[in-house]
Amino acid sequence: MGLTELSISQIKEGLKEKKFSSLEVVKASLGKIEKTNPKINALLTICEKEALEQAVKADQEIEAIDKKPLLGIPIAVKDIFCTKGIRTTAASKVLENYVPVYDATAVKKLKEAGAIIIGKTNLDAWAHGSSGENSDFGLTKNPWNENYVPGGSSSGSAAAMAAQMAFGALGTDTGGSIRQPASFCGVLGLKPTYGRISRYGVIAMASSLDTVGCFGKEIADLALLLQIMAGRDKYDATSLNQPVPNYQQNLNKKKENLKIGLPKEYFSQGLDKKVEKKIKEAINTLEKQGAEIFEVSLPHTSYALAVYYIIQPSEVSSNLARYDGLRYGFDRTFFNEEAKRRIMLGTYALSAGYYEAYYLKAMKVRTLIKKDFDKVFKKVDLLLTPVSPTLPFKIGEKTTNPLEMYLSDIYTVTANLAGIPALSVPAGLVDKLPVGFQLLGPQLSEELIFQVAHQFEQITKLPKIN
Amino acid sequence: MTGKNSKLNEKEVKHVAKLARLNLTSQEVKKFQEQLSEVLDYIEVLKEVKTEKVEPTSQVTSLENVFREDRSQPSLGQKETLSGTKETYKGFFKIKRILDND
Numbered sequence: 001m002g003l004t005e006l007s008i009s010q011i012k013e014g015l016k017e018k019k020f021s022s023l024e025v026v027k028a029s030l031g032k033i034e035k036t037n038p039k040i041n042a043l044l045t046i047c048e049k050e051a052l053e054q055a056v057k058a059d060q061e062i063e064a065i066d067k068k069p070l071l072g073i074p075i076a077v078k079d080i081f082c083t084k085g086i087r088t089t090a091a092s093k094v095l096e097n098y099v100p101v102y103d104a105t106a107v108k109k110l111k112e113a114g115a116i117i118i119g120k121t122n123l124d125a126w127a128h129g130s131s132g133e134n135s136d137f138g139l140t141k142n143p144w145n146e147n148y149v150p151g152g153s154s155s156g157s158a159a160a161m162a163a164q165m166a167f168g169a170l171g172t173d174t175g176g177s178i179r180q181p182a183s184f185c186g187v188l189g190l191k192p193t194y195g196r197i198s199r200y201g202v203i204a205m206a207s208s209l210d211t212v213g214c215f216g217k218e219i220a221d222l223a224l225l226l227q228i229m230a231g232r233d234k235y236d237a238t239s240l241n242q243p244v245p246n247y248q249q250n251l252n253k254k255k256e257n258l259k260i261g262l263p264k265e266y267f268s269q270g271l272d273k274k275v276e277k278k279i280k281e282a283i284n285t286l287e288k289q290g291a292e293i294f295e296v297s298l299p300h301t302s303y304a305l306a307v308y309y310i311i312q313p314s315e316v317s318s319n320l321a322r323y324d325g326l327r328y329g330f331d332r333t334f335f336n337e338e339a340k341r342r343i344m345l346g347t348y349a350l351s352a353g354y355y356e357a358y359y360l361k362a363m364k365v366r367t368l369i370k371k372d373f374d375k376v377f378k379k380v381d382l383l384l385t386p387v388s389p390t391l392p393f394k395i396g397e398k399t400t401n402p403l404e405m406y407l408s409d410i411y412t413v414t415a416n417l418a419g420i421p422a423l424s425v426p427a428g429l430v431d432k433l434p435v436g437f438q439l440l441g442p443q444l445s446e447e448l449i450f451q452v453a454h455q456f457e458q459i460t461k462l463p464k465i466n
Numbered sequence: 467m468t469g470k471n472s473k474l475n476e477k478e479v480k481h482v483a484k485l486a487r488l489n490l491t492s493q494e495v496k497k498f499q500e501q502l503s504e505v506l507d508y509i510e511v512l513k514e515v516k517t518e519k520v521e522p523t524s525q526v527t528s529l530e531n532v533f534r535e536d537r538s539q540p541s542l543g544q545k546e547t548l549s550g551t552k553e554t555y556k557g558f559f560k561i562k563r564i565l566d567n568d
Binding site for chain 2: 098099101102194195234237238240300302303305306307309310317321324326327329332333337340341343344345347351358360361362363364365366367368370402403406417418419443
């Protein structure tokens with residue numbers, strides 16, 4: 001078994017027992033990158049020199065691994081997180097030459113835990129997209145089949161994980177940007193509760209929806225990454241001042257009489273039959289493991305995407321207003337078509353005479369969507385749904401019709417509107433392409449979500465590319 | 467809300483572009499007029515929802531008025547702050563004139 005196939009937990013054990021060094025681990029990752037990245041374009045920046053230097057340092061202090069839980073372990077970071085001294089582009093030409101002078105809090109915490117940043121991953125520019133095709137620096141391809149998209153917007157992070165270039169990866173999720181690519185690439189992807197991880201130093205897309213999260217190969221790895229990054233940050237007023245549970249320690253706990261709801265609106269028209277069948281298999285597995293399954297209803301689901309496509313572009317238009325090319329970056333003529341489209345839509349929705357009909361209306365329906373979840377979580381502990389209505393689609397299939405592309409987010413935007421945590425779990429393969437399901441819980445229920453997914457992964461292992 | 471019969475016209479697209487400080491080509495104006503109208507049509511579905519007695523949700527944390535003490539703290543130095551810009555003047559950002567001469 002090659003080093004790059006291992007999980008973070010396994011790498012840690014090996015480093016501790018001196019079976020291999022951090023330098024060997026970093027070189028193994030760089031080897032994969034060198035071989036695969038020219039084909040799939042998952043990384044925009046490869047931090048080869050810095051990573052090798054840090055690996056040597058990590059090996060010198062390897063005894064500290066209990067205090068620095070990610071010591072010497074390569075992690076990939078979506079190129080929307082500011083990284084001090086490392087170019088950060090948001091995959092947009094506007095920021096082609098931008099080198100931040102500070103680290104995002106999430107990055108800072110990972111570094112303090114000893115992690116080695118192996119590279120910055122590609123994305124749909126400004127995190128606008130569901131396919132990875134919208135990067136200004138070339139699209140990312142799905143490592144399972146290079147004719148297909150890896151999903152987006154955290155396209156490079158998901159693809160890098162599937163191609164074993166890193167052992168964990170950072171992403172952001174505003175309407176499904178971690179969960180959908182995780183599903184399309186066959187890896188785990190967590191969107192935590194809104195505010196669980198600080199957004200400081202993350203290039204803002206839609207501030208009331210943006211959530212920092214992570215990709216991993218097993219639940220224990222996600223639990224560790226969340227553990228390290230979660231918590232209140234004085235630089236992000238929306239970060240939650242709630243205690244961070246010991247996610248890793250509690251993984252093996254099993255909730256008695258676990259109740260899982262299947263919202264009927266998520267299994268209706270438009271869901272690919274083969275995807276549905278795979279999801280039903282996952283439901284059966286969980287049922288055999290003791291979960292009680294109920295059909296439930298979230299009656300305002302059909303309005304969620306419309307709400308999302310008002311709130312999100314409105315906040316985008318406001319956040320992208322700062323790019324004037326004066327203090328850093330290039331001017332507004334460098335925005336690509338999708339960024340312009342969203343700025344236009346948002347500016348229109350917020351402009352005089354339309355604000356009440358669009359933005360205010362959307363915020364009111366958002367309340368109803370959130371209430372649907374509050375109500376259903378009085379009956380069941382978690383919800384299980386598909387992540388995407390379709391299998392990964394072919395490159396170019398949806399690029400000419402923005403609305404059709406937007407519809408890819410139909411099962412994922414609700415979690416962002418309600419601020420609740422959601423995890424994308426690989427269910428297996430259909431036509432040699434990965435399919436994931438989604439577990440959703442009330443705010444701050446990451447611990448329970450991990451426990452249930454951990455049970456599931458005992459039976460259904462992550463699919464691996466041959 | 468606007469309906470199919472009053473979807474965005476060219477003039478409105480140009481006006482919104484001006485508000486957003488975007489220079490659109492005439493092709494882009496046409497394209498956006500069509501695509502944005504399509505999205506606006508889709509959004510029409512919200513008209514069905516009764517919201518007279520519903521409060522808006524602008525954020526989901528239930529946090530309120532997060533303050534900090536008003537005390538100066540260490541911040542980035544001048545050199546770092548200016549490191550991303552091409553044009554500086556005596557330690558300041560150099561920007562284009564925004565007011566006319568007279």
